[in-house]
Every structure is written in C-alpha cells, then in structure tokens.
Amino acid sequence: MVSIHDLSYSREATVAAIRDYYRFLVSMYMDESNVLEPPAGGWPSIPPHGWANFGKTDEVMGLLRELPYLDQCSEPYQIHAAPYTVFADWQNTEENCDGQKLKKWTEPWPDEIQCEIPAHIVGLTAYNDPSPAILLDTELGVIYWYECSGKLEENDETEGVQGDPYAWEEDGLIPEDQVEWRGACGIWSIENFFKMLKEQFRKLNFVPIGPREVQDVWVGQADELKETQVAVQNIYRKHGWPDMARFNREACRAEVKLAIRPWQN
Incomplete structure (x- = not known):
C-alpha cells in the first residue's frame, strides 16, 4: 500500500496519466477522433481563474485548461471511459456558466455529504x-x-492508499468535516488509479460494448444482455486481447459490432 505521506501532486504527471489512459482506450475500443487535445496555451474556453461561483483554485483551473478531453458532444451518445462512466468534457463548457451548476454536475452535492x-x-x-x-x-x-463498488476494490491488484481519512484527520491532513465523504470512497494515487482502470479492462471485468459503452461484470444484466457481454469478452480474447502484440483491434471492433447489433435494434 502507498502511504499518503509519500504522495505528491504534479500537474504535468496528471496530464500525462490521463492522456496515456485515453490512448489506452483508443488502442482497445474507442475512436481516436473522440480524444480532443488542447491547443498551445490551453483551452481558451476555460477561464484561467474559473467560472462565476465555481470557487476552485488556480491550480485546478490550470489543470482543466491543459487536460485532453473526450468529445462528449459527438453523436450518437456520450462515451464511457469506464463502466457507465462519462468523463466531463470541461473544454465544452460555456464561459458564462454558473459555477454552482458545474459543481452539481460533477460532485456529490453538499446536501448529500453534509459539506x-x-x-x-x-x-x-x-x-x-x-x-x-x-x-x-x-x-x-x-x-x-x-x-x-466493493467488487472493484476486491479485484484491484494495484496499490491503493494506505490508511483511511480518519487517520488523515488525526494527522492534520484534512479537516474533520471532510472525513466522512472521503471514507465512502475508493482512494488511489493518481497514477495508480489509471493503472487500476487499465487492469480491469485487461481482465475484461470492464467490457466495451462497442466504441462508446462500457459495462462491468458485476452489475446484474438481463439474460440476453449478459449473453452479449460474454460474447464480446470471447471476441476480445479471440483477437488476442490483452496481448497488444497480438491484438487485432480493427477485426475485433468489426466482430463486436455484429455481435451487439441484435439487441441494439
């Protein structure tokens, strides 16, 4: 396990980890055109000091300006970068947005976590x-x-963060009102978080159902949909996954498209 005291934040490393993760998803199932890279100087649509009522630090805003994003406005529906998970497309946010609405869109609301x-x-x-x-x-x-999900943590072979937020509060790392919601979280270093996600894709615990939808093997599915999920797993293995030296991405994508067509119609 990784000690919280041994971790530090780096904007450069964070941008690199997210970019590497999106490249991994493209190598497996996602369309390359769905990954949007920032222009030199960062996304001009993201204000350097944030939106009105957003209340985030300049470091947060600097990070958002430099990140690559998934194009969540492309058709026909939003893209999953993990099971049922839509990563926020911050660069597509209007300059005059209400920051409170943006936080409500991306965070547990204060009424939910009491802070x-x-x-x-x-x-x-x-x-x-x-x-x-x-x-x-x-x-x-x-x-x-x-x-x-506890199932995810049970199947995680990467190193999570040692200890818990109650100990962090005692060490003076976080205030008392921030303990409870963090205690309800799985917590990883930034680098290990994306390693963990990739590990679940390699094991096919995360199953791409086409280029935009990802399911996991733990959420209950109707029999017909479960059969499709198993069929897709078998297709990936047939085409060499997770051995990238053998994996035939295009042949796999074509066969998956045929496999999922009956229940999408």
Whole structure:
C-alpha cells in the first residue's frame, strides 16, 4: 500500500496519466477522433481563474485548461471511459456558466455529504445515475471514487492508499468535516488509479460494448444482455486481447459490432 505521506501532486504527471489512459482506450475500443487535445496555451474556453461561483483554485483551473478531453458532444451518445462512466468534457463548457451548476454536475452535492467539496478538489466525471463521482485532489495527489463498488476494490491488484481519512484527520491532513465523504470512497494515487482502470479492462471485468459503452461484470444484466457481454469478452480474447502484440483491434471492433447489433435494434 502507498502511504499518503509519500504522495505528491504534479500537474504535468496528471496530464500525462490521463492522456496515456485515453490512448489506452483508443488502442482497445474507442475512436481516436473522440480524444480532443488542447491547443498551445490551453483551452481558451476555460477561464484561467474559473467560472462565476465555481470557487476552485488556480491550480485546478490550470489543470482543466491543459487536460485532453473526450468529445462528449459527438453523436450518437456520450462515451464511457469506464463502466457507465462519462468523463466531463470541461473544454465544452460555456464561459458564462454558473459555477454552482458545474459543481452539481460533477460532485456529490453538499446536501448529500453534509459539506462542501474543497476548492482544491475537482470532479472528473458527470455525476448522475449511473455515472459515478470521481474526483481529483490537487493537494494530496489522489483520486477518489465516491461510493466505489466493493467488487472493484476486491479485484484491484494495484496499490491503493494506505490508511483511511480518519487517520488523515488525526494527522492534520484534512479537516474533520471532510472525513466522512472521503471514507465512502475508493482512494488511489493518481497514477495508480489509471493503472487500476487499465487492469480491469485487461481482465475484461470492464467490457466495451462497442466504441462508446462500457459495462462491468458485476452489475446484474438481463439474460440476453449478459449473453452479449460474454460474447464480446470471447471476441476480445479471440483477437488476442490483452496481448497488444497480438491484438487485432480493427477485426475485433468489426466482430463486436455484429455481435451487439441484435439487441441494439
């Protein structure tokens, strides 16, 4: 396990980890055109000091300006970067947006967790049923998966963060009102979080159902949909997954498209 005291935050390393993760998804199932890279100087649509009522630090805003994003406005529907999970497309946000609405879109609401999410923490995902809240901490250098499935943590071979937020509060790392919601999270270093996601894809615990939808093997499915999920897993294995030296991405995508067509119509 990784000690929280041994971690640090780096904007450069965080951008690199997210970019590497999106490249991994493209190598497996996603269309390359869905990954949007920032122009030199960062996304001009993201204000350097944030939107009105957003209340995030300049470091958070600097990170959002430099990240690559998934194009969530492309047709026919939003793209999953993990099971049922829609990563926020911050660069597509209007300049005059209400920051409170943006936080409500990406974070557990204060009424839900009985406190405000701190200014140095930002949501990476659109938080709605079923897309989970996944948040990045630019002070501690960790990522929180709010109300993370126990099945995921049981099947995680990467190193999570040692200890728990109750100990962090005693050490003076976080205030008392921030303990409970963090205690409801799976917590990883930023680098290990994305390693963990990739590991679940390699095991096919995360199953891409076409180029935009991802399911996991733990959520109950109707018999017909479960059969499709198993068929897709078998197709990936047939085409060499997870051995990237053998994996035939295009042949796999074509066969998956045929396999999922009956229940999509």
